[in-house]
Amino acid sequence: MKTYQPRLLQDDLYSIPIDEFFKSAFSVDCVIFGYHECELKILLIQRGTEPYENYWALPGDLVYPNEDLDTAASRILNDLTTLTNIPIKQVKTFGKVDRHPLGRVITIAYLALVEPADLAPHASSWASQTQWHSMNDIPQLAFDHREILDVSLEELKTRILQEDIWHRVLPEKFTLTQFQEVFETILGKAFDKGNFRKKVVKYKFLRKLAEAQTNVSHRPSLLYTFDANRFQEMKANGFSFDF
């Protein structure tokens, strides 16, 4: 039988039949955060089968033998939300030996931030249900999903400063207050309104429109749009918010 000779070791102590190495699987777990009106949520499914039956869990699936990892992540997100073209990016791989009761399964976590209102209401024609949970009230989770969620939240805090993922959770035309609220909610801290506004306006990728809010019982706010091109240019030069 052909054996796998570890390339880095000098003796034969650890010779293991190569087949033993090709008995693993990997899954992708999607950490799908939702933001709506100052609340951060997380999309969870309730498992319909063992192991961890009835537990809440991050939506995930095994990766098909001929499927790229990134493709698998997009597929799962799409199956679950019907959303397409959502940027979804790798966070980290979790690979403890005993993390999965059924065998050696490592999982690659992916992260996305979406607007919950964009989701097609998902009739659960299969056993497990899908539900948004507030980040302030997370049930016990299956596997090591709590750890994955914690790590991903930290990653979200980093990404929101570097990428334009906040764009997806705001309407096409938005106020600077709405913009500020996204950052306050996700980063978990408040900013001085006047100073925050001056800081972001000077970057020039938020473009002031001629329109204003209507039907608000106070001074109406001017509306802004996002100039994605300008942002990409700045990102290419290493731009990042320093909140």
Next chain:
Amino acid sequence: MKTYQPRLLQDDLYSIPIDEFFKSAFSVDCVIFGYHECELKILLIQRGTEPYENYWALPGDLVYPNEDLDTAASRILNDLTTLTNIPIKQVKTFGKVDRHPLGRVITIAYLALVEPADLAPHASSWASQTQWHSMNDIPQLAFDHREILDVSLEELKTRILQEDIWHRVLPEKFTLTQFQEVFETILGKAFDKGNFRKKVVKYKFLRKLAEAQTNVSHRPSLLYTFDANRFQEMKANGFSFDF
């Protein structure tokens, strides 16, 4: 035969025997950067077997069935350098379907920064040789290792600002100029000496000693040590250099 029913799909189109999923393997590739006197290097091995025989490659190995990912990374680093207790952290997982000619193998990249002089000279009792290469002169690499290296270099630039990995490439007692050179080399840009010094001194985790350099043909520099406790405290509060 038992089949794996993808949890997220509503029909049976994709039912695949579950065995098909457990035919993958994963490897760990170590991106070991070395810094010495204003030069950044990378540790490569020359492969002694197919595929990619004779190509230079990042040192890596398949992960044993009962081995944690982090453990595998430390093992490989230790086999190669005899170094222990080096912090080595995950960068990213690379999982294109066709990245490995022998089957479905995804690889998890890990990163470390070490002082080349610390390495026990490694008699190559096995076919492939191990060698430091300047980052300015990288040969063609096996698999997708060039991409892995590029991503890891970017990650190194981020980590050097947030973690104390620079500590390992400096002697116990070092000058502020040496300290500055590490950052200049890795980030690839120069800083004003006076201003750089003032900025880092005010953080208080570099402690001035009563000693100075000797036998230098110019004003001798005062020596500093690193106060790791103070740094950890600051890191816990979100500290990061803003060079």
Next chain:
DNA sequence: ACAGTAATTGTAAATTATACAAAAAGCTTT
């Protein structure tokens, strides 16, 4: 018209960054 509310603009003080220049402390050369 007036009160209530949040948006927007303004500003003074404090802090930090930047670009240099000057002084200091060794060795080396004359």
Next chain:
DNA sequence: AAAGCTTTTTGTATAATTTACAATTACTGT
């Protein structure tokens, strides 16, 4: 021993940015 060379170390004047507020504005509802 003095003068020169080199790099460290400290200083400084200016510009730029941050911060904490205050003042003003523009709507709705009474």
